[in-house]
Amino acid sequence: MADEITALLLSAALIATALTALLAKKVSTSLIALFYTSIVLGIAFTVYGDALIGLLTMVTFAGAVSVLLLAVILITGESKLDIGAKWLALGLAALTTVVGVASFSDLFTGGSTSSVSDLSLNVLSFTWQSRPWDLLILVVVFSGAMVGVVHLLGAEQ
Amino acid sequence: MVADQTILFATGTALLFLGIAAIAISRNLVKTMMAFQVAVFGANLSLFSSGLSLQLECSTSGLCIGDTFVVLSILVGAAVEAVGLAIVVLVYRHYGTLDPSKVRRLKR
Numbered sequence: 001m002a003d004e005i006t007a008l009l010l011s012a013a014l015i016a017t018a019l020t021a022l023l024a025k026k027v028s029t030s031l032i033a034l035f036y037t038s039i040v041l042g043i044a045f046t047v048y049g050d051a052l053i054g055l056l057t058m059v060t061f062a063g064a065v066s067v068l069l070l071a072v073i074l075i076t077g078e079s080k081l082d083i084g085a086k087w088l089a090l091g092l093a094a095l096t097t098v099v100g101v102a103s104f105s106d107l108f109t110g111g112s113t114s115s116v117s118d119l120s121l122n123v124l125s126f127t128w129q130s131r132p133w134d135l136l137i138l139v140v141v142f143s144g145a146m147v148g149v150v151h152l153l154g155a156e157q
Numbered sequence: 158m159v160a161d162q163t164i165l166f167a168t169g170t171a172l173l174f175l176g177i178a179a180i181a182i183s184r185n186l187v188k189t190m191m192a193f194q195v196a197v198f199g200a201n202l203s204l205f206s207s208g209l210s211l212q213l214e215c216s217t218s219g220l221c222i223g224d225t226f227v228v229l230s231i232l233v234g235a236a237v238e239a240v241g242l243a244i245v246v247l248v249y250r251h252y253g254t255l256d257p258s259k260v261r262r263l264k265r
Contacts (some may be wrong), residue, residue: 004161004164004203005173006161007161007164007165008164010165011164011165014198014202015171018176018198022176022179022191026190027185030188031191034194038198041198041201041202041223044165048205050224050227053224053228055232057231060232060233061194061231064194064235064238064239067239068187068190069244071242071245071246075246076253087196134248141233141236144178144236
């Protein structure tokens with residue numbers, strides 16, 4: 001029963017933040033809601049036993065949202081972040097904090113989530129347990145993407 | 158009672174279709190990139206919940222095949238996001254607008 005309530009809470013938070021990100025009029029409000037979406041998604045992965053995937057999600061999409069924010073500031077010339085409705089930002093922050101504290105409490109109190117403790121002991125071994133072809137594909141995709149970005153941005157100049 | 162994996166899978170599918178619909182109707186290229194990110198979130202959550210519910214093969218350290226798919230999806234999504242954002246910046250520099258309907262180079 002508790003698992004279903006947790007899943008429902010996380011789903012409600014995900015849908016609410018994603019809808020805010022898609023429907024907000026101001027781009028900066030959308031970006032902040034998108035950041036909350038990535039945090040809630042990382043919390044969901046962590047709650048269901050994959051701390052590594054959760055942290056990877058948070059770190060990767062925090063970087064993506066930061067770059068998007070820089071691009072928006074460069075394009076629109078917004079000098080300060082106007083988050084729009086304060087109550088909405090406060091509500092989202094409170095919801096994320098409550099769910100985050102509840103989900104990460106096991107990490108600090110040494111809880112019984114066995115997969116989390118196993119992964120934290122063997123973080124470096126993750127590289128060797130992924131299939132080598134996956135890593136090669138990732139390197140090729142990332143190299144291609146970075147070369148494409150450099151070429152696109154350099155061609156204009 | 159509906160299982161929690163089913164709830165997560167339904168949420169992931171809803172996010173995926175929400176993102177695709179927003180990509181289709183968006184009139185701002187930056188919003189399109191955000192909608193793409195929401196669709197990636199939905200795909201990741203669907204892959205993850207599928208791996209949970211199907212009990213796919215896991216290694217000795219607890220890393221399952223479903224997790225490998227999620228890692229692939231996250232990194233490929235980040236790469237696509239970087240390229241898309243570079244294209245958005247170039248389009249704005251060249252056309253002075255972010256409205257895709259006003260970018261007519263590829264239209265007849």
